[in-house]
Amino acid sequence: MNILKTCIPMKHLLAALSCSVALTTRAQDSWGSDTFEFLTPLKQTTRYGISPFIGYRFGGEVEDLTSGNEYSFADGAAFGLCLDYAPLEYPGRFELLWSHQESSIDFEGNNDLGEVDIAIDVIQVGGVAEFGTERLRGYVSAHLGATHYSFEDQNNATYFSFGIGAGVKAYLTKNLYLRGDIRGFGSVVEAEGGFIYYNGITIASFSGSALWSGQVSVGIGFTF
Numbered sequence: 757m758n759i760l761k762t763c764i765p766m767k768h769l770l771a772a773l774s775c776s777v778a779l780t781t782r783a784q785d786s787w788g789s790d791t792f793e794f795l796t797p798l799k800q801t802t803r804y805g806i807s808p809f810i811g812y813r814f815g816g817e818v819e820d821l822t823s824g825n826e827y828s829f830a831d832g833a834a835f836g837l838c839l840d841y842a843p844l845e846y847p848g849r850f851e852l853l854w855s856h857q858e859s860s861i862d863f864e865g866n867n868d869l870g871e872v873d874i875a876i877d878v879i880q881v882g883g884v885a886e887f888g889t890e891r892l893r894g895y896v897s898a899h900l901g902a903t904h905y906s907f908e909d910q911n912n913a914t915y916f917s918f919g920i921g922a923g924v925k926a927y928l929t930k931n932l933y934l935r936g937d938i939r940g941f942g943s944v945v946e947a948e949g950g951f952i953y954y955n956g957i958t959i960a961s962f963s964g965s966a967l968w969s970g971q972v973s974v975g976i977g978f979t980f
Contacts, residue, residue, distance in 0.1 A: 797885040798893065800842035800849060802979035807838040807935060811973025813857045813876075820866060829874070830860045834971055840884065849884045853899055853919070855939075855971065875906040878941055880919055890927065895937075897921040903943045915943040915967075925977065936974045943967040 816829035836855035842848065855878040863869035880901030886893040903917040923937025945967050 795887055797847035797887060799845045799847055803841060803844065805840040805977055805979040807975050807977035809973040809975025810835045811971050813969055813971040815969035816967050827861050827863060832857060832859055851882055851884050851897065853880045872907065877904045878917060893925045895923055895925060915945055917941060917943040931979050933977045935977055939971045941969045
């Protein structure tokens with residue numbers, strides 16, 4: 757079986773950091789009123805942060821071009837890491853996100869295909885704005901980057917992707933916190949492009965211009 761070869765629009769990645777950070781800087785101007793002080797992004801008091809997490813990712817499907825049947829990516833565990841940085845007193849944080857999932861697609865014997873294993877890695881950069889108090893913070897985030905699909909013993913594929921998220925950080929000490937969040941990921945794909953090939957024939961394709969997935973996760977974080 758020969759799996760997928762597509763183009764990644766790498767030029768879009770050049771705008772990733774500036775677009776994401778703009779969300780946090782503009783928030784400071786939009787919510788600067790004393791009336792909505794509780795919605796003002798918190799100014800950061802630490803420069804660096806690291807936060808490993810575990811979670812559960814769900815969503816995503818492809819379409820059989822012959823029968824029109826749709827097959828879903830298997831939901832399952834995910835894990836990853838967030839690295840972040842903020843200038844002191846800056847109303848937001850810059851963040852690098854990596855999230856990994858071992859998934860699969862079960863074609864149930866159609867086209868002589870069974871279960872195809874797929875490893876999915878999301879790597880994105882973006883901005884985070886935090887609200888609330890020093891001890892209990894809600895946050896929103898936006899990221900841009902790439903999602904890489906790796907098929908066992910086969911070719912790989914990488915697509916431009918984006919993500920949005922929201923969550924809560926509960927600080928146990930000044931530098932140690934627990935976090936929980938929910939994120940949505942979208943990979944930009946071509947509906948007319950193939951996704952899985954078998955014996956030189958396109959077996960499955962995307963049914964739209966974006967491949968969507970969601971993720972819930974919990975983790976622990978350190979700042980310094």
